[in-house]
Amino acid sequence: MIKGTDRGADVEVTKRAAIDNILEELELRGQQQMPRPLDNNPLLWGNYEVAYTSAGPAQNGAPAGGRFRGPLGRLLFRTRGLYQSVFEPSDPSDPPTAVNKVEFSLLGFLPGWAGLRGKVEPEGAGNMDTVKVTFAPARVNLFGLEMVLGKPSSVVLQTVYLDERVRLGRGSRGSLFVFRRGGAAESAGMETLGTGAGVPGRMVLGAITLALLCAGLALVVGVPPGSSGWAGKVAGAALLAVTGLCGAVLRRGGQENDPDAGSALNQEEMEMAEQMAAVADAGAEARAG
Incomplete structure (x- = not known):
């Protein structure tokens, strides 16, 4: 079943x-x-x-x-x-x-x-x-x-x-x-998982996230308007949104704050998506203006 x-x-x-x-x-x-x-x-x-x-x-x-x-x-x-x-x-x-x-x-x-x-x-x-x-x-x-x-x-x-x-x-x-x-x-390699040295994840993910956000903003703000330009802006907005949402999942190694916090987590994820979309919209408006 x-x-x-x-x-x-x-x-x-x-x-x-x-x-x-x-x-x-x-x-x-x-x-x-x-x-x-x-x-x-x-x-x-x-x-x-x-x-x-x-x-x-x-x-x-x-x-x-x-x-x-x-x-x-x-x-x-x-x-x-x-x-x-x-x-x-x-x-x-x-x-x-x-x-x-x-x-x-x-x-x-x-x-x-x-x-x-x-x-x-x-x-x-x-x-x-x-x-x-x-x-x-x-x-x-x-x-x-x-x-x-x-x-x-x-x-x-x-x-x-x-x-x-x-x-x-x-x-x-x-x-x-x-x-x-x-x-x-x-x-699945269960015997050795967690036994070796690992790199500081917060620092590495922070650098990767910053690079992806900068790339997304560059596409949204830096690409000139036009038929091909709008495709770049859409790609940039998508990159911003996906980067932000992936960050929401990866925070604290993917662990929940509290087993009862599922509803709050979903709300947090929605707010993150809205913030990324707002950044993309603001960048597009600034460029068009």
Whole structure:
């Protein structure tokens, strides 16, 4: 049933309800699974594809993938893969490691990825199936550069069902996750993600953004009017808009400010688009005058 839903991002309400009901039945079966706690079950370790997500009632943003999986992010940074891995520590005294990764193509042709690497710790004194993952700042790979962006972050996730093929998770805000073992996740480079040195992403992206904005303004303001000139102005306005909107997604490594801030993020993106369009209009008017 989850096939063709873009990992849960594109599914009608009635179908989502049917899928979620099946997952909740598995969740009930998971309560009887042994050995417990599930977070110590050896089946937990491995590489998984994120096959489906369903936002909980207390969460408005994308449950997985941050801004890259929001409406604007999926439009500009088309998802090619969404993965999570959980690695057993080589030293039993060390915590396990969790790695999240979203692979994308910017504007449909420029490949890249964003990822998080963090340590897994038990959350609370009761149900040890629930863990807190504390992530280092995000890594974003674009233009062949691995950049460090954003700040450390954390999530809380409960494993509610586990077998040889599938792991089900529930987030602290009620979101559901279906993780499918193996597949493309096995060759996604999860073991090494976030282990090497990265370049300061804010500085690099700032320079690239400034260069693109200057190029866009030059096209809008500097191209003389005329049949061919208007094509340049339109191209410049489009470059300004796309640059601004990509920047809105990439800020803080694509991480949300708050899992409940999905509506505010969408409003912010709309305001950014309006500002870029206003800059383009002002430049065209100045040139025409």
